[in-house]
Amino acid sequence: xxxxLNSSDYLSPEIYEAEQTAIFRSTWQFVGYGHQxxxxxAWITAEIGGIAxxxxxxxxxxxxxxxxxxxxxxxxxxxxxxxxxxQCPYHGWRYNRDGFPSAIPxxxxxxxxxxxxxxxxxxxxxxxxxxxPFIFACLNPGVRPARDCFEGIAHHIENIGSALGPAIGxxxxxxxxxxxxxxxxxxxxxxxxxxxxxxxxxxxxxxxVFEVIGNxxxxxxxxSRATLDGFAKINRRFQNxxxxxxxxxxxxxxxxxxxxxxxxxxxxxxxxxxxxxERTRLQVDLFGTKLDGTIDGINSSILNHFYAxxxxxxxxxxxxxxxxxxxxQQGIRARKQGGILSYEEQRIVGFQCAYLHLMTxxxxxxxxxxxxxxxxxxxx
Ligand code: FES
Ligand SMILES: [Fe+2]
Numbered sequence: 001x002x003x004x005l006n007s008s009d010y011l012s013p014e015i016y017e018a019e020q021t022a023i024f025r026s027t028w029q030f031v032g033y034g035h036q037x038x039x040x041x042a043w044i045t046a047e048i049g050g051i052a053x054x055x056x057x058x059x060x061x062x063x064x065x066x067x068x069x070x071x072x073x074x075x076x077x078x079x080x081x082x083x084x085x086x087q088c089p090y091h092g093w094r095y096n097r098d099g100f101p102s103a104i105p106x107x108x109x110x111x112x113x114x115x116x117x118x119x120x121x122x123x124x125x126x127x128x129x130x131x132x133p134f135i136f137a138c139l140n141p142g143v144r145p146a147r148d149c150f151e152g153i154a155h156h157i158e159n160i161g162s163a164l165g166p167a168i169g170x171x172x173x174x175x176x177x178x179x180x181x182x183x184x185x186x187x188x189x190x191x192x193x194x195x196x197x198x199x200x201x202x203x204x205x206x207x208x209v210f211e212v213i214g215n216x217x218x219x220x221x222x223x224s225r226a227t228l229d230g231f232a233k234i235n236r237r238f239q240n241x242x243x244x245x246x247x248x249x250x251x252x253x254x255x256x257x258x259x260x261x262x263x264x265x266x267x268x269x270x271x272x273x274x275x276x277x278e279r280t281r282l283q284v285d286l287f288g289t290k291l292d293g294t295i296d297g298i299n300s301s302i303l304n305h306f307y308a309x310x311x312x313x314x315x316x317x318x319x320x321x322x323x324x325x326x327x328x329q330q331g332i333r334a335r336k337q338g339g340i341l342s343y344e345e346q347r348i349v350g351f352q353c354a355y356l357h358l359m360t361x362x363x364x365x366x367x368x369x370x371x372x373x374x375x376x377x378x379x380x
Contacts, residue, residue: 132161
């Protein structure tokens with residue numbers, strides 16, 4: 001089958017700008033974790049579709065606002081996270097938990113701060129939702145709940161979320177390639193033998209099983225018996241981990257939130273953040289597994305050793321992908337038309353199909369069959 005996108009979709013500044021509105025400001029974006037917002041007045045910042053926002057615990061309720069003061073637009077929140085009431089660092093305006101100005105220094109010196117005018121000066125609000133520990137934000141007030149938008153894979157998101165244990169590492173890299181190439185690279189395992197010979201290649205993984213649910217899809221690739229034997233010690237000692245599989249599971253919640261787990265022992269939470277038409281930030285948070293009870297000294301050192309190896313493995317995989325995706329971006333400049341896809345790359349079709357549903361008003365078909373099988377599920 002043919003790819004649905006052409007080379008200009010990965011290069012054009014105009015298309016990139018259109019995506020910010022049609023995709024990133026319209027759909028749910030992953031912005032952080034519940035544990036970061038467990039205390040009253042705790043906040044986290046994020047940038048979605050090029051707009052700076054923050055999400056805050058307001059008396060137990062998560063609320064989202066655009067990170068821009070109504071007075072003269074200073075950022076209200078500086079840094080990635082913190083705790084405190086909403087007060088602008090520039091002239092000290094304070095806002096209440098609903099985003100209305102509640103205290104304004106030298107208020108009588110303003111000409112018109114009537115109650116109506118103050119209502120108009122409310123901070124722009126942002127939709128917030130969560131699935132398990134994952135917090136999502138959206139600039140589209142008409143969006144359906146995140147669970148509905150991610151229908152078909154919401155239970156995977158929840159199951160993985162409930163199995164997350166300690167944070168064990170972060171891989172945060174910038175890749176000189178369009179964000180869609182970076183996402184698409186994670187949607188297929190066809191490249192594994194060529195790009196990841198030293199990492200995934202050593203696990204001797206089998207042909208993946210795909211599950212396509214509307215616009216979403218999962219893949220699961222088992223590892224070989226010999227690899228499983230190598231995991232036997234880990235398996236025996238950490239049998240009570242909540243999430244079990246015998247290979248690598250991966251899914252992407254459209255457009256830019258990925259989850260992967262190897263063997264249910266380690267988890268990767270992926271964020272794909274567009275920076276420019278040919279630049280993407282890939283942020284991967286790595287977690288170990290939740291385990292019941294206390295862990296004695298020997299088990300703790302086995303676990304820490306396994307986690308250290310896993311972080312190194314993930315870092316290497318990301319750098320291997322960075323190298324090849326940058327080559328792909330360079331090659332795309334020499335082409336006008338799209339490429340072709342094998343069955344092993346079928347999740348890319350679903351991704352591109354969802355993309356085109358949001359970017360164009362014309363109905364999209366993913367291959368020669370009409371209507372395409374991805375089009376039954378609304379995205380927003
Ligand atoms: S810009 Fe925020 S108080 Fe002036
Ligand atoms: Fe890869």
